[in-house]
Structures are given as structure tokens and as C-alpha cells.
Amino acid sequence: MTDLERLCRDRGVKLTGQRRLVLDVLDAATDHPCTHEIHRRVLGRDRRIGVATVYRTLNRLVAAGIVARHVFRDGKARYERCGRAPHPHLIDLATGEIVEVDDEGLAARLEEEARRLGYRLVEYRLKLSGQRKD
Numbered sequence: 001m002t003d004l005e006r007l008c009r010d011r012g013v014k015l016t017g018q019r020r021l022v023l024d025v026l027d028a029a030t031d032h033p034c035t036h037e038i039h040r041r042v043l044g045r046d047r048r049i050g051v052a053t054v055y056r057t058l059n060r061l062v063a064a065g066i067v068a069r070h071v072f073r074d075g076k077a078r079y080e081r082c083g084r085a086p087h088p089h090l091i092d093l094a095t096g097e098i099v100e101v102d103d104e105g106l107a108a109r110l111e112e113e114a115r116r117l118g119y120r121l122v123e124y125r126l127k128l129s130g131q132r133k134d
Contacts, residue, residue, distance in 0.1 A: 088126035
């Protein structure tokens with residue numbers, strides 16, 4: 001059994017061929033694709049899968065905690081696989097490009113501050129917006 005199969009089983013999600021394709025697309029993504037972009041990429045491997053199937057699949061995978069949904073300034077839901085360390089996103093205000101920020105030092109400081117206040121940090125979300133310096 002693969003790690004993906006085990007994860008789905010542990011989360012109560014049957015790993016159908018369609019779900020596997022969507023997860024494969026997200027695993028290969030270097031960006032944060034929206035539903036229609038995921039559908040376009042899935043169509044490259046299986047022309048029979050409709051956009052409604054991709055929507056349903058993403059909703060199920062998000063509910064199971066296998067996929068994360070982010071809504072940025074453009075209002076579109078964008079997706080990535082869960083399981084990575086929490087990390088902020090920097091959104092380029094001119095282009096809408098989403099850049100992942102390496103925040104190792106920031107995460108440690110946030111955990112330290114939570115401990116100081118008597119908490120254990122479970123999750124944090126930080127979205128940054130910026131403009132390129134020309």
C-alpha cells in the first residue's frame with residue numbers, strides 16, 4: 001500500500017481513479033492551481049473527467065484534510081496538498097502570482113510566542129501582499 005493509499009484510507013476516503021488523478025496533478029504542481037486549471041491538467045491524462053467531478057473531488061479531499069483550499073485576492077479558490085509545514089504566501093499585487101515564502105525563522109518565533117502565552121500553536125495562516133521593486 002502506498003503512502004497516498006494509506007492516507008486516504010486513514011481519512012475515510014476511497015481512492016478512486018479520478019481522485020488519484022486530481023492528487024497526482026496537485027503533487028506535480030509548482031503553483032496553486034484553481035479548479036479549472038486542475039481540470040485542464042487532468043484532461044491531459046483522462047478526457048472523460050468533467051469539471052463537476054473535479055469540484056466534487058476537491059471538496060471531498062478538502063473535507064478530509066488531504067488538500068488545502070486557499071482563497072487569495074482574486075477570489076478564486078486555489079489548492080495544494082496538505083502535509084507540508086505551514087507556510088505563508090506572498091501575492092504579487094500587479095500580476096496575482098502566488099509565491100511561497102520560506103518562513104522557518106518566523107514559524108519558530110510564532111511557536112515561541114504561543115508558548116509564552118500558554119498555548120501550543122496548532123496552525124497559522126499568513127498571507128502577504130506586495131509589489132516588486134523595479
